Amino acid sequence: MKKEIILQLSPEEAYDEAKFRETVLKKFGLPPSDPEILARQVKRSIDARGRQVKVNVSAEVFVHEDFTPLITSNITYQNVSTAEQIVIVGAGPAGMFAALRAIELGVKPILIERGKDVRGRRRDLAAINKDHIVNPESNYCFGEGGAGTYSDGKLYTRSKKRGEIKRILDIFVSHGASEEILVDAHPHIGTNKLPKIVTELRETILRAGGEVLFETKVVDFLIENDEIKGVITESGQKIMGLGVILATGHSARDMYHLLHEKNILIEAKPFALGVRIEHSQNLIDRIQYHCQIDRGPYLPASAYSLVHQTVFKGIQRGVFSFCMCPGGFIVPSATSPGELVVNGMSPSRRDSKFANSGVVVAVELEDLPKQYEKYGPLAAMMFQADVEKAVWQAGGETQTAPAQRMLDFVERKVSADLLDTSYQPGLKSVDMNTVLPDFIASRLRDAFVEFGKKMKGYLTNEAQIIGVESRTSSPVRIPRNKESFEHPQIKRLFPSAEGAGYAGGIVSAAMDGERCAEKLIAQYIKS
Structure with a gap:
């Protein structure tokens, strides 16, 4: 017999296997000591909107019968060695x-x-x-x-x-x-x-x-x-x-x-361009989970998603977080010598002390400088490539990335020093306002201020921006x-x-x- 239930659990109840089993079986009035009663989660999501973090769980209990497989796609791969x-x-x-x-x-x-x-x-x-x-x-x-x-x-x-x-x-x-x-x-x-x-x-x-x-x-x-x-x-x-x-x-x-x-x-296609921003994971956890010290042993490293509509020279464009990597690292993602691109990654445990995310500006084709019109359908790609080259030059023509403390960037100050980073090739203190195109830098500054209002503590000089995040999507269709x-x-x-x-x-x-x-x-x- 299978029973199904939807629960809102504490992090300990959701992520401690023994505690989860005990809690679910208690809801059904079943004895946790019976080894032939099986319980599992089939859907799980974190709700951190309130002061106390809760975990929404859909669960199944199997009484005196085995689990049915979670995998429902049974695929057979036939031999096609002689096929068309x-x-x-x-x-x-x-x-x-x-x-x-x-x-x-x-x-x-x-x-x-x-x-x-x-x-x-x-x-x-x-x-x-x-x-x-x-x-x-x-x-x-x-x-x-x-x-x-x-x-x-x-x-x-x-x-x-x-x-x-x-x-x-x-x-x-x-x-x-x-x-x-x-x-x-x-x-x-x-x-x-x-x-x-x-x-x-x-x-x-x-x-x-x-x-x-x-x-x-x-x-x-x-x-x-x-x-x-x-x-x-x-x-x-x-x-x-x-x-x-x-x-x-x-x-x-x-x-x-x-x-x-x-x-x-x-065809030329709109894309997005900006920076990677790196905070300590502990800071993001304290903001997102409303905790004073750390997230504790049960909750996973927290993530965030931010968006803001900015106006530059009367034109509105979105700025948004992209590919947020809790407990992750920033990596060099250039595909050719003479360019610098950064991206983010996370190991399965998400146990790095850093949190990073792309924060990028939507770039429409009409935003491109006039000199790129000559490239026709390659216009956005050539603009993208030129920004990556400029960032490479600003970093010293290696994979050392130009970087700036977040509040310094917003206030247009060169950072006297930089923070520890997960980016292995290293960082160089640069005024990113002079490296990024004006319409990108201006929109990022505005967005960071608004993000700081949405996530208290996000806008801080204990975070730094690292450039450039430019491969969010294809600039060509x-x-x-x-x-x-x-x-x-x-x-x-x-x-x-x-x-x-x-x-x-x-x-x-x-x-x-x-x-x-x-x-x-x-x-x-x-x-």
Whole structure:
């Protein structure tokens, strides 16, 4: 017999397994001493709006019967080694999940990745952190698993397609992720655990007869009569398929240049640009959980989400927090020498003493300086690249990042010194008002003041901004038909996920990759 209940619990009752079992069984009048009575949480979210933090829990109790599985997507991967094949460019979440979905549907994927596998990437990440050397083919953005593998692992999304989201989470769990991601309202795997899971996803593709090619860079397309037949790699190899899914991520600028050079339709797209802000995690906990000293042993590191509408020269634009990383680290995410980009990550335990978040300004195409109009659909990307170069120069032309204490930035004072930081390449005290474009700096100053009103204690010189956070989304869109997902000009080309401007984050990218595989196969491969 199964019983279900919705509860509001204290943190101790929610996060201490024995206390949770005792509390739930007491609600049902059942004896906690009976080992054949099982209790578990199926949904959990923190409510910190009141002075006392509560945890909303949906729970199940099984009396004298076993748990039913939390995973509901039972997927069989058939052998497709001799099946018709498609080409997938990019082994991030969109590419990997497109490959898995193709296998489900009886089609062989050829998954092509410019970077290295997860193990091979580690040496290059160490080089950028310790020696300030950026490998343009292997870094925090490029390589197996994409940007998410070594930069965070947050799995929540704004998508409303709950069934499809659950399916993606089930696949992660079946490849080694904790079942906790099926329970938490804001699931998170952690950068320390994602590499093993990504490896398991790859092994599933290989066992089923798919192919995965690392350190293989696509440099051209094989197109006949406005129909793509395959791709050409840097070594000159031609890889053919019945369709191509383009899932290269938002930082593959050379791919946008290639598309533009070949007169394949692309469009400039609004994006966002700003900084990473770093506080102590203890300060954020005290603000969010209303505690005097620390959050205690049960509550997880707290997060926040902030937004404010700013006005600069009569034009309103939003400023918002992005990719907030509780108990996390700031990492260098440049993809080429001569640029500086920062991003955030969190390990699964979220046990760093730092909290960081991107705080970024919405950049519309009309905000771009006039000199970028000459770049046409690449205008926003070229503006983005120039800001990253200016920040690199301000930091001393290494991966040392320019930084400034938060209140000093708002008051336009150069910081006499900087705080301890999680950013390994180091910081340099710089007036960020002179580095960032005026319309970005002005809006950030206004927003920080308002954020300080919404979160008392947030605006402080015990926090610092670190620049620049510029890869929040693609500054280029590769258009596609709303129904077929196919490029409107080139047949059999299916632009996908973040790099095409249609997703943001691991889960939404994975979902979009699956949909592209389904659309391609339904249209061009006979069942």
